Amino acid sequence: MRVDSAHDTTLKTDLLIVGAGPAGTAAAIEAVRAGLSAVVVDKAHFPRPKCCGDGLTTSALRHLDELGFEPHGLPSWKQIDSFVLTSPNGRSRTYPLPGSAGLYAAVARRSELDTELVSLARASGALVMEGATVVNVEQSQSAVTVMVDDQARAERQTIQARFVVAADGMWSTVRKLTSTDRSNYRGDWHAFRQYFVGVDGPAADGLMVWFEEDLLPGYFWSFPLGDGAVNVGFGIVRGEGGKQIQKMKTLWPELLQRPSIRSALGPNAEPEEAHRAWPIPARLGQLPLAQGRIIFVGDAAAATDPMSGEGIGQALETGRLAVTSIIEAGIDHPTSVRDRYQTQLRRTMVADHRLAGMLSQLLGNPRVAEAVLALTGSSDWTRRNFARWLFEDYPRAAVFNPWRWKQGRPPQVGAYV
Ligand SMILES: Cc1cc2nc3c(=O)[nH]c(=O)nc-3n(C[C@H](O)[C@H](O)[C@H](O)COP(=O)(O)OP(=O)(O)OC[C@H]3O[C@@H](n4cnc5c(N)ncnc54)[C@H](O)[C@@H]3O)c2cc1C
Numbered sequence: 001m002r003v004d005s006a007h008d009t010t011l012k013t014d015l016l017i018v019g020a021g022p023a024g025t026a027a028a029i030e031a032v033r034a035g036l037s038a039v040v041v042d043k044a045h046f047p048r049p050k051c052c053g054d055g056l057t058t059s060a061l062r063h064l065d066e067l068g069f070e071p072h073g074l075p076s077w078k079q080i081d082s083f084v085l086t087s088p089n090g091r092s093r094t095y096p097l098p099g100s101a102g103l104y105a106a107v108a109r110r111s112e113l114d115t116e117l118v119s120l121a122r123a124s125g126a127l128v129m130e131g132a133t134v135v136n137v138e139q140s141q142s143a144v145t146v147m148v149d150d151q152a153r154a155e156r157q158t159i160q161a162r163f164v165v166a167a168d169g170m171w172s173t174v175r176k177l178t179s180t181d182r183s184n185y186r187g188d189w190h191a192f193r194q195y196f197v198g199v200d201g202p203a204a205d206g207l208m209v210w211f212e213e214d215l216l217p218g219y220f221w222s223f224p225l226g227d228g229a230v231n232v233g234f235g236i237v238r239g240e241g242g243k244q245i246q247k248m249k250t251l252w253p254e255l256l257q258r259p260s261i262r263s264a265l266g267p268n269a270e271p272e273e274a275h276r277a278w279p280i281p282a283r284l285g286q287l288p289l290a291q292g293r294i295i296f297v298g299d300a301a302a303a304t305d306p307m308s309g310e311g312i313g314q315a316l317e318t319g320r321l322a323v324t325s326i327i328e329a330g331i332d333h334p335t336s337v338r339d340r341y342q343t344q345l346r347r348t349m350v351a352d353h354r355l356a357g358m359l360s361q362l363l364g365n366p367r368v369a370e371a372v373l374a375l376t377g378s379s380d381w382t383r384r385n386f387a388r389w390l391f392e393d394y395p396r397a398a399v400f401n402p403w404r405w406k407q408g409r410p411p412q413v414g415a416y417v
Contacts, residue, residue: 009158013039013127014331015323016146016161018134018174020046022060022312023298024167025117026319028126029067034327038126039159041148043133046118050110051193051278053309054231055207055223058104059392060313061415063320069120071416074112076225080105083207083387085373086260088216088366093377095387102414105391107207107223107231132157134168137177139292162331164294165322167315170281172300178291185287186238187279188302189218189309190245192252193233194275195225201266203230208264211373212255217307217363220255222264229272230265232256235280235309237364248277282306282357284314285350290338295322303349305392307356307363313392314349321345352395 015031017024020042031038042048054076056064064071071077082096083105097104122128131151138145144164148157166174170187202208203222210220218236225231234255236244252275255261281287281302289296297303298315305314322341329336363369376386388394393414 010145011039011157011159013037013159013161015039015163015165015326016041016144016159017126017165017167018042018146019167019169019298019300020044020118020121020128020130021050021114021167021169021298021315022117023300023315023319024165025114025121026063026067026316027165027167027297027323028121028128029124030320030323031326032121032125034323036323036327036331038121039161040118040121040126040128041132041134041146041159042118042128042130045130047111047115049276050114051191051276052110052231052312053191053193053221053223053233054107054109054113054225055221055310055312056106056108057310057313057392058388058414060310060316061103061106063313063316065415067120067316067320069117071106071108071113071116074108074116076107076109076112076229078107078224078226079103080107080207080224083209084202085377086208086210087370087373088211088213089370090260091373092260093373093383095377095383095390096380097387097391098384098393098414100413102417104388104393104414105207107225109225109231129157134173134177137164137174137294139178139294144293162293163326163334163337165319166294166296166300167298167319169299170279172296174294175288175296175300178294179288185281188238188282188306189235189280189304190238190248190277191233191235191280191309192248192275192277193231194252195229195272196232196265196269197227197229197272198268198270199224199228199230199265200268201264203232203264204228204266210261211363211369212258213366214251216366216369217360220261222261230269232261232265233275237360238279280304280309280311282309282311282353284353285346289342289345293334295325295337295341297322303353305356306353307360308390310392317349318345348395
């Protein structure tokens with residue numbers, strides 16, 4: 001990247017990445033390693049709070065591993081070897097993840113995870129600007145010119161990039177500035193989370209999920225963070241007009257008092273801070289994936305899984321795929337870049353999302369949810385394989401696409417072997 005002359009303070013770079021969450025940092029690390037210059041701007045200063053369940057699937061862990069991310073120094077890092085699902089009728093079953101080599105699931109506070117990813121992007125050679133908010137985007141045939149409000153220097157910086165990766169999350173400013181669609185998309189799910197400390201019930205060490213009848217196809221979770229801290233929360237489908245969401249605030253204290261949740265947390269559990277709420281965008285393929293010299297990734301592409309609400313693995317994957325599409329098609333061939341990115345996504349993740357969306361609708365019926373959990377919990381084999389499928393050890397829809405069987409075959413080891 002370079003500034004052209006004393007008069008022209010425009011910063012020029014191959015790639016401008018907007019957003020330094022998992023999608024943006026993955027794109028930055030991948031880009032710099034491939035020899036592209038990369039600038040990352042984020043309106044926040046890190047560590048920044050992020051409303052999330054903090055759960056990492058096998059797919060997310062594999063991407064982190066491949067990016068060279070070192071997780072073991074994170075204070076809240078917790079490896080997960082099994083989890084407990086409680087069905088609508090109150091029956092709990094334990095699902096083991098493979099005991100074979102490697103990691104299949106983990107939990108880490110997003111404030112820590114994202115800060116470390118930003119450090120890794122910097123160490124890899126990307127220029128990361130914190131407190132820098134994108135306020136305008138203009139495209140020409142050969143470049144994208146982006147105006148950034150730089151809080152630290154109390155001035156506006158112009159950045160000219162050959163490509164922009166929009167990794168700016170659910171409310172993507174880049175999408176709003178470049179789209180003619182004014183439908184005011186507000187997400188497909190809505191979720192609450194709150195940290196608790198002093199937890200001394202089974203939730204202190206175990207990852208637990210409750211399929212409460214009134215939340216279906218959503219669920220309540222408690223994810224352990226070590227030292228008696230947990231991340232608890234729940235997510236529900238948004239529904240028409242967002243009426244469900246209005247009920248969430250009153251539902252929250254009531255859910256925390258439900259006997260099985262209360263006893264899992266133990267009598268001494270208390271909130272660390274106020275709860276936070278945030279929407280979950282889960283309609284990959286229905287919002288713009290690319291436009292001109294801009295590629296949308298992660299939550300900005302609505303890439304979150306429509307059944308589980310997991311989006312970190314999808315953010316890492318789409319961030320990396322955007323960059324490999326640019327490199328393989330050539331940075332001077334925007335049409336080929338867009339085609340490559342969109343085709344690749346439609347053949348893989350969009351198919352997975354369609355299946356997950358259908359399953360999610362079925363799980364909305366308590367009797368179906370009960371039957372699915374009874375079936376998946378019926379033997380050691382079903383529990384093990386359901387656990388791997390749920391934690392994205394292999395692509396969701398792989399079993400229904402013969403041509404993907406080879407691609408989707410579960411690897412024999414987890415991440416970080
Ligand atoms: C309550 C809840 C629980 C969840 N639990 C899980 C879970 O357990 N596991 C899981 O895998 N997923 C979970 N998800 C989903 C997951 O949090 C997201 O899918 C993931 O954070 C998406 O990453 P991203 O990099 O695309 O976007 P983000 O992490 O949202 O990052 C976007 C970044 O863009 C920056 N930005 C925004 N606008 C601008 C601008 N104008 N200029 C500059 N920067 C800007 C923001 O500051 C932010 O840092 C959960 C979501 C919610 C709401």
